[in-house]
Amino acid sequence: MAILSVVVSLFTFYCFYSGYKKYKRVHESELKGPFPLPIIGNFHQISRLPHRDLTNMVKKYGNIFRVYFGDIYTVVVSDPLLVREMFVKNADIFQDRLETPLTKHGSLYHGTTTSNGEYWVRNRDIVSRAMKKTNIKHVYELLNEEIDRIVTVMKRMNSSGESFDPRYNLTKFTTCAMFKYIFDEVLTDEKESHDKVKQIIDPMERLFKLMGGGNLFDSLDIGQPFYSLYLKYTEKDFDKILNFVKVRLNEHIETYNPDNTRDLLDVLIKEYGVDTEEDRFSIITTCGDFLFAGVETSATALEYMLLMLTNRPEIQDKAYSEIKHHLGKRNKVLLSDRSSLIYTNAVIKETLRLKMVTAFGLPRKCSEDCMIGEYFIPKNSQILVNFHALAMNKDYYSNPETFDPSRFLGDTNQAFIPFSIGPRSCVGSQFAQDEIFICLSNILLNFRLKSIDGNKIDEEEVYGLTLKPKSPYKINLELR
Numbered sequence: 007m008a009i010l011s012v013v014v015s016l017f018t019f020y021c022f023y024s025g026y027k028k029y030k031r032v033h034e035s036e037l038k039g040p041f042p043l044p045i046i047g048n049f050h051q052i053s054r055l056p057h058r059d060l061t062n063m064v065k066k067y068g069n070i071f072r073v074y075f076g077d078i079y080t081v082v083v084s085d086p087l088l089v090r091e092m093f094v095k096n097a098d099i100f101q102d103r104l105e106t107p108l109t110k111h112g113s114l115y116h117g118t119t120t121s122n123g124e125y126w127v128r129n130r131d132i133v134s135r136a137m138k139k140t141n142i143k144h145v146y147e148l149l150n151e152e153i154d155r156i157v158t159v160m161k162r163m164n165s166s167g168e169s170f171d172p173r174y175n176l177t178k179f180t181t182c183a184m185f186k187y188i189f190d191e192v193l194t195d196e197k198e199s200h201d202k203v204k205q206i207i208d209p210m211e212r213l214f215k216l217m218g219g220g221n222l223f224d225s226l227d228i229g230q231p232f233y234s235l236y237l238k239y240t241e242k243d244f245d246k247i248l249n250f251v252k253v254r255l256n257e258h259i260e261t262y263n264p265d266n267t268r269d270l271l272d273v274l275i276k277e278y279g280v281d282t283e284e285d286r287f288s289i290i291t292t293c294g295d296f297l298f299a300g301v302e303t304s305a306t307a308l309e310y311m312l313l314m315l316t317n318r319p320e321i322q323d324k325a326y327s328e329i330k331h332h333l334g335k336r337n338k339v340l341l342s343d344r345s346s347l348i349y350t351n352a353v354i355k356e357t358l359r360l361k362m363v364t365a366f367g368l369p370r371k372c373s374e375d376c377m378i379g380e381y382f383i384p385k386n387s388q389i390l391v392n393f394h395a396l397a398m399n400k401d402y403y404s405n406p407e408t409f410d411p412s413r414f415l416g417d418t419n420q421a422f423i424p425f426s427i428g429p430r431s432c433v434g435s436q437f438a439q440d441e442i443f444i445c446l447s448n449i450l451l452n453f454r455l456k457s458i459d460g461n462k463i464d465e466e467e468v469y470g471l472t473l474k475p476k477s478p479y480k481i482n483l484e485l486r
């Protein structure tokens with residue numbers, strides 16, 4: 007009985023404390039936002055499609071407002087000029103990522119995506135240099151090989167009358183490209199390769215679910231220590247991915263030749279060195295980040311592109327005509343063709359706008375009290391860019407709900423920032439744009455995409471770390 011009353015008293019105290027923290031006024035220019043409840047904040051107003059809920063709130067609270075996820079004061083931004091003001095003009099204040107048990111658990115704030123401060127500055131510098139050195143020839147060759155592989159598979163399916171599963175095949179395409187890029191490892195259609203892909207894809211899918219869900223314990227001051235312990239003793243998928251990379255690092259060290267770097271991993275060995283455990287762990291977590299950030303994102307973007315084009319044969323035909331006309335007798339699109347294929351590029355951009363890959367990118371943190379325009383942003387608040395709200399912003403896009411590639415045929419639109427902006431924007435944006443362009447244009451050159459039953463495919467998305475089509479779909483391929 008005594009224990010029960012202590013627990014009830016502590017809980018009541020915590021409710022008051024949590025409410026007090028949320029309701030006390032800290033600045034005269036504080037942001038507006040929906041009324042938060044003690045403990046859960048505004049979680050009760052967030053459905054399974056949080057990007058849409060937060061877009062609806064723009065009507066009431068404007069292009070910058072605050073919500074509470076548990077105890078986390080979160081600033082939601084829906085205007086590109088405000089994003090620029092934060093991520094470009096005030097980059098050093100908005101550069102870090104928010105620290106929670108989940109972001110710490112995987113890599114102990116090592117690598118690229120979750121690290122902060124001086125560590126991140128050094129890592130990002132090394133990674134950017136490593137990518138420049140690895141790029142050009144290696145990427146050009148690897149994308150050429152991978153596109154041949156997927157087109158061959160598609161032709162085989164077409165001749166056997168089999169329908170095409172975009173989710174599986176495009177994830178395989180981006181995984182193969184990433185394996186070649188990071189490890190110089192070629193994945194084939196053999197079982198051994200299939201097993202290797204599964205070793206990475208299966209834990210990654212589970213982690214995406216875990217991280218995309220928005221966990222109350224991850225965002226409560228009182229719950230965080232318990233959640234850290236829970237993750238430490240129950241969550242093993244991060245380790246599986248890091249161990250997978252570790253095996254490859256050890257193999258690479260044995261055969262390493264500084265005068266002939268084969269892939270990103272070799273260049274990272276050269277840049278970081280492998281003398282200390284810390285350096286080795288930095289290399290492993292950086293490669294892990296590339297697998298995390300670079301496989302599912304591009305595959306999902308491509309999956310939506312095929313879906314949108316299958317539902318719109320006239321747009322598909324227009325892109326095909328442009329590609330065919332430009333190539334003449336050639337039968338393969340190369341990266342060097344990109345600047346000439348203006349409509350195809352517009353299709354890619356329009357899909358990235360309307361069916362953005364990540365709802366909120368990767369959340370940032372504000373590391374000191376500051377003013378953004380007339381708004382006060384408190385230290386340690388979480389910053390979310392709502393890419394869906396940017397896409398729906400009528401100040402920048404007319405008829406924003408409509409899929410219309412022609413809107414990207416003219417001047418650049420400053421609201422189109424799918425890879426974010428500023429020094430901490432997506433480090434893989436060039437790689438992503440290269441692989442998406444090569445894959446989409448060569449598929450369109452070879453095949454007409456048709457739905458299985460002649461009906462439109464459901465375009466609704468399901469929320470996670472990436473926004474995917476709600477129902478996995480298949481399509482029929484007709485040779486052009």
Ligand code: HEM
Binds near residue numbers: 301434
């Ligand atoms: C369509 C595909 C992709 C989209 C839409 C995308 C988008 C993004 C966004 C919005 C961020 C957050 C940036 C910020 O905080 O401002 C990000 C970060 C990142 N992306 Fe991408 N990305 C894509 C593909 C890739 C690929 C292919 C790679 C690897 C080759 C990659 C590697 C990364 C990394 C390592 C980060 C963390 C950067 C840092 O914290 O310094 N991404 N991406």
